[in-house]
Amino acid sequence: MRVLHRNHFLRLGVYHPSMASAMRPTSAAFGSTFLNLEAIAASSAAMPKGQPVALLSLSVCLVFGSLILLAQAVPARAQSTATPDLSEVVVSLRCPASPCRFHQGEVIHLELYFTAAKAGYAVQDGRQVGDGLSLRSSGRESFTATPSDCVGDPLEGSTIMMNGSGIFGTPPLLAGEPFFPPFSVEINQWIRFGCTGKYQITARSTRCYWKANQAVAFQHPQALVSTPMDIEIVPADAEWQREELARILPELPSPGAPWSARATAAVRALAYLGSDDALREIRRRISDEPFTSDFRQQNYPYLLEWEMARLELLRHESRPPIRR
Secondary structure: OOOOOHHHHHHHOOOOHHHHHHOOEOOOOOOOOEOOHHHHHHHHOOOOOOHHHHHHHHHHHHHHHHHHHHHHOOOHHHHHOOOOOHHHEEEEEEOOOOOOEEEOOOOOEEEEEEEEOOOOEEEOOOOOOOOOOHHHHHOOEEEEEEOOOOEEOOOOOOOOOOOOOOOOOOOEOOEOOOOOOOEEEEHHHOOEEOOOEEEEEEEEEOOEEEOOOOOHHHOEEOOEEOOOEEEEEEOOOHHHHHHHHHHHHHHOOOOOOOOOHHHHHHHHHHHHHOOHHHHHHHHHHOOOOOOOHHHHHHOHHHHHHHHHHHHHHHHHHOOOOOOO
16 A cells, blocks of 8 residues: 655655645545545645645646556456457568569668557657668667578677667557558668578567557557568679679768768668679778778768678678688
8 A cells, every 4th residue: 555644745845734634545446545636725725835836736746646556456357458469460571572582782672561450559650761770770670581500780790879769650550451651671781691592581570569649658569570581692693793883883972971861872782782893892981990080970971881881891801711
């Protein structure tokens, strides 16, 4: 039982003997709540000047505290009807191409769908046009590939801190309809394919909420796992690599350039490509050492993208030479 003792008011300097009648249970069913607003209003007239205002502010706080205690006292049977069922909402990965086949080093875009069987779910939407690495930075999704012996995290070893912001709304999920448009996921941001072959990609997401339109204390984030999706990575021939590099180079930003969605995408594509010519272009612009303060200031809008390129350069330069 929680009791609002007069000492609580004495510490705040707002206790008056006339408040004694106000400190009694409001309901026998919820004996943990001790507050009588009518008695408090009546007692305020008998208090010294200035204290009724402080008492009123405290009373408002106590009302909200009482509501929280009442919510905690609701029987478990009454709460069970509001408990979400994981089978009611699903996340799924889809490939925009058929067959789902990409060159090694190619930018891989997959689509992430959320579907709910009934109303009451919502999705935290942090997308912007050309939002770069914001989905990866938010930490609300992760992707794994199996077999895993030849894949890795392209940002492993990064010295650049990610920005986890980017939630701009929580649009509802309509019953039986996929959230549209789907999230376009650049899977290369999470997975670096070191070998060609066939893989299965699994998505994990905490972006979907049950009762997301209510107060935070009553929201239920859903930990969703997709069914694995098949994907194939095929060898990249030299002609395709040259064509990709020719497309990327004109879009790369110069030092001090303002943010551009096309430029951020170009830096990431250069990091993914992995050809000898692409690595040479990276080396012309950065080294494999952590960035200096001057570089950070001049390239701030593209810092995380250039970090991905730096780490790719570091991986290739640390490889043991191939004996011929």
